[in-house]
Amino acid sequence: GEDVExxxxxSVREGDSSVINCTYTDSSSTYLYWYKQEPGAxxxxxxxxxxxxxxxxxxRLTVLLNKKDKHLSLRIADTQTGDSAxxxxxxxxxxxxxxxxxxxxxxxxxxxx
Amino acid sequence: DAMVIQNPRYQVxxxxxxxxxxxxxxxxxxxxxxxxxxxxxxxxLLFHYYDKDFNNEADTPDNFQSRxxxxxxxxxxxxxxxLGDAAMYLCATSRDEETQYFGPGTRLLxx
Numbered sequence: 001g002e003d004v005e006x007x008x009x010x011s012v013r014e015g016d017s018s019v020i021n022c023t024y025t026d027s028s029s030t031y032l033y034w035y036k037q038e039p040g041a042x043x044x045x046x047x048x049x050x051x052x053x054x055x056x057x058x059x060r061l062t063v064l065l066n067k068k069d070k071h072l073s074l075r076i077a078d079t080q081t082g083d084s085a086x087x088x089x090x091x092x093x094x095x096x097x098x099x100x101x102x103x104x105x106x107x108x109x110x111x112x113x
Numbered sequence: 114d115a116m117v118i119q120n121p122r123y124q125v126x127x128x129x130x131x132x133x134x135x136x137x138x139x140x141x142x143x144x145x146x147x148x149x150x151x152x153x154x155x156x157x158l159l160f161h162y163y164d165k166d167f168n169n170e171a172d173t174p175d176n177f178q179s180r181x182x183x184x185x186x187x188x189x190x191x192x193x194x195x196l197g198d199a200a201m202y203l204c205a206t207s208r209d210e211e212t213q214y215f216g217p218g219t220r221l222l223x224x
Contacts, residue, residue, distance in 0.1 A: 033212070042119075042203055043156070043215040088155060092210070099144060099163065099210050103155035 002026040006089055006104035013112055018076040020107045022089030025070065029093040032065060033101070034074045037086045046074070046087075076109075084111045116140070117216035119204050125222045126194050134189040134219045136204030145187040146213065147179060148203040156203055162187060191221075199223045 004024045012018045024032070029051050035043040049056045049063045049072075056063045062075040072091075076083055089104040117138045126132040136145065144163050148156035160169045162181040176198070178190045191198055201220050205213040 031212075035215070040218075040220070042117075042217040043205075045212060045214060048212060099146075099161060099168075099207070100158065101213060105155055106153075 002091070002093065002102045004089055004091055004102050004104035006087075006107045008105065009108050009110070011110045011112060012079050014079060014081060016079055018074075018079045018083070018109055018111075020074045020076075020087050020089075020109065022072040022074075022104050023070055024072065024089075024091045024102070024104075026091055026093040026102065027070070029067075029070075029091045031092045032063075032072050033090040033092070034061075034063065035088045035090060037088065037106070039085075043088065079109075079111050081111045081113070084109055117204055117206055117214055119202075119216040119219050121219060122217060123220050123222070125224060126191075127224055128196065129193045132191050132194055132221070134191075134202050134204075134221070136187045136189070136216055137185050138204075138206045138216075139185070140206055140208075140214065141184065142206035142208050142214075143184065144207045144209065145181060146205040146207075147177075147187070147189045148205065150201040150203055150218070152200075159189070194221070194223045196223050 006022050033048040034046040047058050060077045064073045086106040086108050088106045090101045120135050146161040147159045150156040159173045180188045201218045203218045204216040207213045
């Protein structure tokens with residue numbers, strides 16, 4: 001089946017930029033998503049990018065997509081302690097039907113003072 | 114605010130005792146999903162309803178069932194919960210194949 005990989009942990013200092021990376025295997029991907037999950041909570045949609053785009057910016061968030069390498073990244077500028085959470089990358093493609101999201105394992109972001 | 118609501122937020126049940134988790138939405142989305150998320154893992158899709166059509170994932174155990182009596186509500190029934198079914202259960206909704214929006218989740222504990 002399709003696969004989505006993320007590094008497990010990232011630690012940054014408050015005020016620095018964070019970059020969370022994701023790689024995927026589905027060549028039929030149409031949309032790619034970033035969700036944030038705080039402890040004991042559901043998944044909050046942060047942003048998404050259509051597969052024919054290579055960049056999307058939304059306030060402190062910048063998403064970069066390299067479709068050739070199947071690599072997605074999320075950059076958080078001026079990282080704050082409130083950004084500490086698990087970040088899931090997810091891709092939606094035609095494999096398995098158009099409704100199926102394949103999630104990565106999640107990256108735990110820790111923001112230190 | 115339009116949203117996805119899950120009740121209860123925490124559910125304790127006994128081994129083998131049937132339990133039902135509920136999800137409702139005010140987004141008027143036609144697709145509703147149930148995911149299981151175990152500790153430190155990614156959410157795993159159990160099944161989804163596309164309008165009234167039920168779509169089960171191939172590896173979802175028979176112990177898990179779902180009902181969708183109307184557009185707004187969807188239920189997850191666990192017929193005989195085992196210790197391995199303790200997890201966070203997430204409901205999500207979407208309009209057709211568009212972006213999925215998640216509820217806050219129900220954490221299930223099996224004693």
